[in-house]
Amino acid sequence: MEGGQMTELPAQTDRKMGLVIDLDTCVGCHACVISCKGWNTENYGAPLSDQDPYGADPSGTFLNRVHSYEVQPQATGAQPAPAAQLVHFPKSCLHCEDAPCVTVCPTGASYKRVEDGIVLVNESDCIGCGLCAWSCPYGARELDLAEGVMKKCTLCVDRIYNDNLPEVDRIPACVRTCPAGARHFGDLGDPDSDVSQLVAARGGMDLMPEMGTKPVNKYLPPRPKDRIEDQIDVLAPLLAPVAEEPTGFLGWLDKALDKLPGGNS
Amino acid sequence: MHPAPSVIIFTTLSGLGFGLLAFLGLGMPSVTGWVAFVFYAIAYALAVGGLLASTFHLGHPERAWKAFSQWRTSWLSREGCAAVAALVIMAIYAAGAVFLETDWRFLGALGAVLSIGTVFTTAMIYTQLKTIPRWHSPLTPMVFLSFAIAGGALLAGRESLAPWLLALAGAIQLIYWAKTGKPLAQSGTDIGTATGLGDRGAVRAFEPPHTGSNYLLREFTYVLGRKHALKLRVIGFALAFALPIALMVIPFSGLMLKHLMAGLAVLLHIAGVACLRWLFFAEAEHVVGLYYGKR
Numbered sequence: 001m002e003g004g005q006m007t008e009l010p011a012q013t014d015r016k017m018g019l020v021i022d023l024d025t026c027v028g029c030h031a032c033v034i035s036c037k038g039w040n041t042e043n044y045g046a047p048l049s050d051q052d053p054y055g056a057d058p059s060g061t062f063l064n065r066v067h068s069y070e071v072q073p074q075a076t077g078a079q080p081a082p083a084a085q086l087v088h089f090p091k092s093c094l095h096c097e098d099a100p101c102v103t104v105c106p107t108g109a110s111y112k113r114v115e116d117g118i119v120l121v122n123e124s125d126c127i128g129c130g131l132c133a134w135s136c137p138y139g140a141r142e143l144d145l146a147e148g149v150m151k152k153c154t155l156c157v158d159r160i161y162n163d164n165l166p167e168v169d170r171i172p173a174c175v176r177t178c179p180a181g182a183r184h185f186g187d188l189g190d191p192d193s194d195v196s197q198l199v200a201a202r203g204g205m206d207l208m209p210e211m212g213t214k215p216v217n218k219y220l221p222p223r224p225k226d227r228i229e230d231q232i233d234v235l236a237p238l239l240a241p242v243a244e245e246p247t248g249f250l251g252w253l254d255k256a257l258d259k260l261p262g263g264n265s
Numbered sequence: 266m267h268p269a270p271s272v273i274i275f276t277t278l279s280g281l282g283f284g285l286l287a288f289l290g291l292g293m294p295s296v297t298g299w300v301a302f303v304f305y306a307i308a309y310a311l312a313v314g315g316l317l318a319s320t321f322h323l324g325h326p327e328r329a330w331k332a333f334s335q336w337r338t339s340w341l342s343r344e345g346c347a348a349v350a351a352l353v354i355m356a357i358y359a360a361g362a363v364f365l366e367t368d369w370r371f372l373g374a375l376g377a378v379l380s381i382g383t384v385f386t387t388a389m390i391y392t393q394l395k396t397i398p399r400w401h402s403p404l405t406p407m408v409f410l411s412f413a414i415a416g417g418a419l420l421a422g423r424e425s426l427a428p429w430l431l432a433l434a435g436a437i438q439l440i441y442w443a444k445t446g447k448p449l450a451q452s453g454t455d456i457g458t459a460t461g462l463g464d465r466g467a468v469r470a471f472e473p474p475h476t477g478s479n480y481l482l483r484e485f486t487y488v489l490g491r492k493h494a495l496k497l498r499v500i501g502f503a504l505a506f507a508l509p510i511a512l513m514v515i516p517f518s519g520l521m522l523k524h525l526m527a528g529l530a531v532l533l534h535i536a537g538v539a540c541l542r543w544l545f546f547a548e549a550e551h552v553v554g555l556y557y558g559k560r
Contacts, residue, residue: 007335023462033474058477065474067556069456073466086471089460091556104393106332106342125331128324131341133484134266137396137454139553142480148324205461208552210453211395219461 007105009098013117016189017155018095018216019175020198024223025182028068028088032174032183036064036092036153039173044158045123049146061144063153064092064174071222085225090183092174093140093153094207094215095119101132101141101152110150117189117216118157123149137211160185188216266397267487268546275319276387277539279348280409282312283380284417286355290377293421297366305359307420309352316348340393344386351379384413398448399549404441408545411437412505412538419509419534422527428510431534435506438541442498449550449560459555470558485551486559489544497544505537 040063041047050060067089073082095112099119102110109125110132112118121132126149133141133150141152156172159165169176175183186195195218198204204218246254285308289296296304320326333349335342355376361367388409391400411434418427456470457463509530517523554560 007338030474059475059479060477061480062475065479067470067474068472069460069462070469070471071462071466072469082466085465087460087462091474100395103338104341106335106339106345107328108331108335125328126325127328127332129332129341130322130324130484131390133480134551135394135396137459137552139481139485139556143324143484145480150324207461208454208458210458211552221461221465 007102007108007110009102009112010114013097013112013114013189015116015187016095016097016216017116017118017160017186018188018195018218019092019155019172020184020186020188020195020204020218020220021090022182022184022202022220023087023089024202024220025180026066026088026090027180027182028066028086029179030066031177031179032090033062033064033066035173035177037062039156039159040151040154044154045121046144046147046149046151048151049144051145061142061151063140063142063151064090066090083225085222087222090174091138091140092217093119093155094138094213094217095153095155097214097216098212100135100213104131104135106131118155119152120154120157121150121152123147126150137208137213138215155185188218266546266549266551267484268543269322271318271321273539273542273546275315276409277315277535277542278311278318279315279387280384280413280538281416281420281535282308282310282315283348283351283383284413284415285420286312286351286417287377287380287414288417288421288423290355290358290373290375290380292368292370292373293423295368297362297368299363301359301362304421305355305363308355312348312352340386340389344383344390347379347383347386351376351383354379381410381413384409396552397549398452398454398552399445402441402445402448404437404444407437408434408441412541415506416534416538419513419527419531424513424527428513431506431510431513435502438502438506449552452552454552454555456555456558456560459552470556473557481553482557482559486554486557487547488559489547494544494548497540501537501540501544503537504533505541506534508537509534 037048048061048063050058052058053060069087069089070084071087072084075082095117096119097117099112102112102119106129107125107127109122111120111122113120128143128148128150130143130150133143141150144151159172160170162170171185175185184195184198186193188195188199190196198220199218202220204220206215207219245251289304289308320329323329332342332345336346354372358369358372358376361369385406388406391397392402392405395401415427415430415434418430455463456468460468462468512526512530517526550560
């Protein structure tokens with residue numbers, strides 16, 4: 001892997017390769033987490049180690065993690081009790097245009113590529129000081145405890161240009177594996193690319209824009225939740241009790257038993 | 266932030282060591298021969314000892330020499346360059362004072378500037394981080410610089426100057442606490458901007474990505490009980506500033522007792538600065554905690 005040996009950020013990159021993550025479609029299955037760990041443990045760079053994986057306090061290095069958030073909309077006149085929405089939220093390196101993790105690096109190990117904008121770590125130069133992880137607002141970098149070097153998403157740089165793989169596999173492992181089609185990969189610097197058009201059509205957004213990092217990766221907001229109140233009664237008539245009060249002999253027995261001493265328990 | 270002992274020891278001792286070197290470089294006191302040797306031995310033990318301690322938190326300390334290369338963008342790299350420059354210049358100046366009984370004034374002044382500059386670069390490593398709103402303030406370098414200068418004056422035996430400089434450092438620490446009350450809450454960054462979902466309603470972390478811990482949680486989501494924070498602030502402030510000032514202004518009779526009390530003032534000050542530095546890290550909140558619902 002070639003290294004840009006200065007931690008100055010390029011003024012601009014030829015392309016802006018990145019991910020578009022659809023929060024409306026993600027089902028929170030964590031398949032991308034596992035495929036990412038699998039590919040990046042077996043391929044470029046130091047493996048993603050686990051500590052005490054089968055013990056009482058397991059932890060490990062991951063480049064992609066899926067959070068889940070509950071969003072409770074404000075009550076309005078039209079919707080006095082709006083239903084909360086569960087949003088699954090995959091998070092990995094956003095390959096920022098103004099990446100603070102690159103400029104803070106004291107050794108030049110951390111760099112942003114001019115040709116495609118991918119942010120990478122040259123592991124043989126990394127001293128494991130952790131300052132790049134401190135500077136990242138997104139928690140995209142994790143220091144591997146076994147190797148003592150910083151690990152981060154490479155956008156599967158060893159897949160996307162890999163002529164040994166069938167063309168269909170030359171996309172990041174997380175995108176390839178997503179069963180819901182919630183992850184998209186492409187050039188976000190080209191306004192005509194599929195991913196750029198998707199971002200424009202769906203109102204793609206930046207995470208923590210106030211940090212000034214200018215993330216390349218975009219998130220597509222979830223669509224408004226269906227109004228469950230309107231459809232919940234579809235089966236209700238069929239489930240209504242047939243006889244509320246007993247009649248005939250059972251009705252007489254019910255009343256007679258009520259009159260016996262001992263109360264109506 | 267996780268208060269790593271190596272970084273607390275480093276910033277505490279190196280700050281004092283470079284503070285003392287700055288005073289020696291300015292000729293305060295202007296010492297030569299054996300007295301100079303003892304002064305420089307103490308200054309170098311503190312400055313170099315602190316720098317060595319800082320390498321213990323590295324994943325690959327054997328590659329630390331590579332950190333001198335990125336001074337154009339990286340404050341950590343600039344710190345390394347400034348530290349080596351200060352130590353080399355002051356070593357030449359010290360050699361003149363110890364062995365030749367000479368005072369190369371220009372070299373000493375240059376060394377003093379570089380020593381203070383090193384403390385400034387250390388502070389900027391923390392100050393530059395937008396991700397930690399409590400540190401992202403001009404008050405952070407003021408804290409580091411005033412502590413180093415006050416500690417340097419104390420170690421250099423500046424009896425008349427040190428109490429004033431200690432009082433100034435204490436005042437800056439109080440301002441730092443007053444101005445950085447709830448920095449993350451006031452920063453405009455919250456779980457809503459972190460997830461981009463804030464304009465849709467109240468966002469709550471529902472499930473974490475994993476059942477165990479991870480590097481991010483260990484490093485960035487250290488939470489300090491507020492009761493303990495207040496106690497530690499009082500203890501740190503008393504040890505670092507109040508007690509050393511008292512020991513210096515109370516008139517003790519006898520040279521021996523005076524020296525003993527000055528030594529005690531130095532030890533109390535070091536313990537206090539270490540305590541305050543521990544709080545500096547432990548109380549700092551990193552925005553990544555928002556993703557984990559830890560803020």
